[in-house]
Every structure is written in C-alpha cells, then in structure tokens.
Amino acid sequence: MLSKELVAASTVPLVLSVLEEGESYGYALIQRVRDLSGDQIQWTEGMLYPVLHWMEKEKLIESEWQEADSGRKRKYYRLCRKGRKALQDEKQQWMTVHATLNKLWKTHAPST
Amino acid sequence: MENPRPFNLNRAIYLWRQRISGSPAVRGKDMDELEDHLRDSIASLELRGLTAQEACYVAQHRLGASDVLQNEFGKVNRSQVWLDRALWMVLGSITFSTLYSLSHAIASLAELGLFLLRGEREFVPVRMLLYPVVFGLLLLLLWRWGNRSNAALARVGRWMRVKPVVAAISAVVLLAILQAMSFGVSMLTLRTLPIQQYVLATKWHYSLGIAALLITPVLLGWLLHRMRRQRETASQE
Numbered sequence: 001m002l003s004k005e006l007v008a009a010s011t012v013p014l015v016l017s018v019l020e021e022g023e024s025y026g027y028a029l030i031q032r033v034r035d036l037s038g039d040q041i042q043w044t045e046g047m048l049y050p051v052l053h054w055m056e057k058e059k060l061i062e063s064e065w066q067e068a069d070s071g072r073k074r075k076y077y078r079l080c081r082k083g084r085k086a087l088q089d090e091k092q093q094w095m096t097v098h099a100t101l102n103k104l105w106k107t108h109a110p111s112t
Numbered sequence: 113m114e115n116p117r118p119f120n121l122n123r124a125i126y127l128w129r130q131r132i133s134g135s136p137a138v139r140g141k142d143m144d145e146l147e148d149h150l151r152d153s154i155a156s157l158e159l160r161g162l163t164a165q166e167a168c169y170v171a172q173h174r175l176g177a178s179d180v181l182q183n184e185f186g187k188v189n190r191s192q193v194w195l196d197r198a199l200w201m202v203l204g205s206i207t208f209s210t211l212y213s214l215s216h217a218i219a220s221l222a223e224l225g226l227f228l229l230r231g232e233r234e235f236v237p238v239r240m241l242l243y244p245v246v247f248g249l250l251l252l253l254l255w256r257w258g259n260r261s262n263a264a265l266a267r268v269g270r271w272m273r274v275k276p277v278v279a280a281i282s283a284v285v286l287l288a289i290l291q292a293m294s295f296g297v298s299m300l301t302l303r304t305l306p307i308q309q310y311v312l313a314t315k316w317h318y319s320l321g322i323a324a325l326l327i328t329p330v331l332l333g334w335l336l337h338r339m340r341r342q343r344e345t346a347s348q349e
C-alpha cells in the first residue's frame with residue numbers, strides 16, 4: 001500500500017493524465033486509476049471530489065453537466081489549457097525524481 | 113416476525129442526502145455529484161450480487177462518514193463556511209437583543225406593577241430577580257421550540273435566503289419595535305416612580321449588567337460541555 005503522502009502527491013498528475021486521454025467523471029476516474037495501478041491506488045470519494053473542485057477552481061480542469069445513458073445528469077471533467085501545461089510540468093518533475101532514484105537503485109541493486 | 117418494509121432505494125438515498133448536506137461546506141451541486149457517484153457505486157455492487165439494500169449500505173459506507181466529507185469539502189469551500197458562520201453570529205446577536213429587551217421590559221413592568229399594587233409606598237427592585245428568571249425562561253422556551261420544530265426553522269432559513277432584503281427590513285423593524293418598547297418602559301418608570309425611587313431603580317438597573325455578565329459565560333460553558341458529550345458518545349458508537 002502506498003503512503004498517504006505519496007497518494008496525495010500523485011493525485012493531481014494522475015487526474016491530469018487520465019483526463020488527457022479524454023473527458024471523464026469522478027466515479028470513472030477512481031475506477032481507471034484503480035485498474036491501472038492493480039488496485040494499489042484506491043482513491044476515496046471524500047478525497048477525490050474536493051481535489052477535483054480545487055483543480056477546477058485553479059482552472060486546471062473544467063466541468064460540464066451532461067446527460068448520461070442512464071438519463072441522469074453527470075458531471076464530466078476535461079483538461080484546460082492551463083491544465084495541459086501543468087501536466088507537462090508534472091511529467092518533468094516526476095521523470096526527474098524517477099530517473100534519479102533509478103540511477104541510485106541500479107548501482108546498488110544486484111543486476112537482475 | 114413481521115414483514116419489514118420493502119427497501120426503497122430512492123428514499124434511502126434521499127435520507128443519505130439529508131444527513132450529508134447538513135453542513136454548509138457541501139453545496140447542492142456537490143451533493144448531486146456525490147449522489148451520482150453513489151448510484152454508480154450501488155449499480156456496480158449490485159452487479160456483483162449484493163441486494164439493493166446491501167449495495168446501498170456498502171456504497172454509503174465507502175463514500176465516507178459525513179463528517180470526513182464535510183471536513184474535506186470545508187477545506188475547499190472555506191468562504192462559504194465562514195459566510196454561514198457570520199450569518200449565525202448576526203442572528204444570534206439579534207436573538208440576544210430581543211431576549212434582553214423583552215425580559216427587561218417584563219421585569220420592569222412587573223416591578224412597576226408591584227409598586228402600584230402596594231399603594232406607591234414601597235419600591236422593591238424585583239427586577240434583579242425577575243430579569244434573569246424571565247431571560248432564562250424565554251431562552252428555554254426558544255430552545256424547546258427550536259428543537260421540536262426543525263421544519264419551521266428550515267422554512268424560515270429558506271425564506272431568509274430567498275428574500276434577503278425583506279429579511280433585513282424585518283430585522284430593522286423588529287429591533288426598532290424593541291427599542292421603542294424599552295424606551296416606553298423607561299418613560300413609564302420615570303413618570304410613575306417618585307424621584308428617590310427612580311434613582312434607586314436606575315442603580316439596580318445598572319447592576320443588572322452583572323447578571324448579564326454571568327449568563328453568557330454560563331451559556332457558553334454549557335454548550336461546549338454538551339457538544340463534547342455528544343462527540344464522545346458519537347465516537348463510541
């Protein structure tokens with residue numbers, strides 16, 4: 001299980017990345033991340049929705065109520081321009097950390 | 113064993129909404145989104161074989177306890193929370209002024225009445241006793257009424273939000289009436305009592321400030337104590 005801090009830090013880049021694939025809504029976002037992470041990342045609704053609203057306030061994403069096939073109204077989110085830029089920024093930051101850790105772990109771990 | 117009532121999903125979700133939306137931090141649209149999420153959750157659980165009732169229970173439990181949700185939303189909707197708090201503070205101030213003026217008027221009139229009944233001979237500053245008693249009684253009545261008529265309070269709350277200008281004017285009118293009443297009682301006291309008794313009455317009136325000084329901290333202490341007890345019993349469940 002991931003640490004709380006890691007889950008918190010990775011939420012925004014994960015949301016931005018999933019939305020880059022196309023617009024989505026809260027429930028689907030949680031399911032997608034859970035599937036992708038092999039059940040390792042299990043977001044709770046209480047955690048995700050406030051983050052989504054914060055991201056919307058920061059103009060990283062925008063929302064629209066659309067009618068789902070069930071006839072209900074559903075709130076869909078999609079990336080804004082500012083969000084795409086933020087995503088690029090996040091990608092760079094995470095790649096930097098990943099590359100640095102990789103270098104350290106490659107030199108210390110026995111060759112696989 | 114009697115037949116339990118058939119499970120009504122929409123009603124269960126409605127009740128859940130009532131519980132969660134108690135806080136000002138969670139807005140109507142937020143509730144719609146959460147409800148949509150809840151229904152998706154229930155649908156997928158039902159696909160896995162749970163009954164509607166079981167799915168509803170599990171989904172609600174997973175969605176989170178209401179106070180956690182309210183906390184999280186509160187962090188994001190901070191200004192809304194503070195607006196709501198400011199409203200309650202102003203309402204509290206108006207309520208307090210009303211209770212004070214009413215109890216002052218009643219106590220003063222009772223005092224005058226007693227003076228007149230005793231043939232204008234002896235002046236007994238009964239207001240020292242009457243004022244806190246009347247204030248306490250009115251407060252108790254207000255508390256009881258507030259506790260029992262949730263629907264009436266909700267209606268008043270809604271009316272205030274829908275017609276803010278009318279609500280503000282009503283507040284002004286109410287406070288003006290109270291002021292006029294206090295003024296009237298003071299004038300009556302001045303006219304009725306001979307000057308010596310009037311000075312005595314006025315001295316006692318100012319010492320009423322001591323009684324008022326005691327009421328507020330006692331009320332505060334009692335409220336905090338009750339809230340702590342409630343939280344303790346809630347966390348034990």
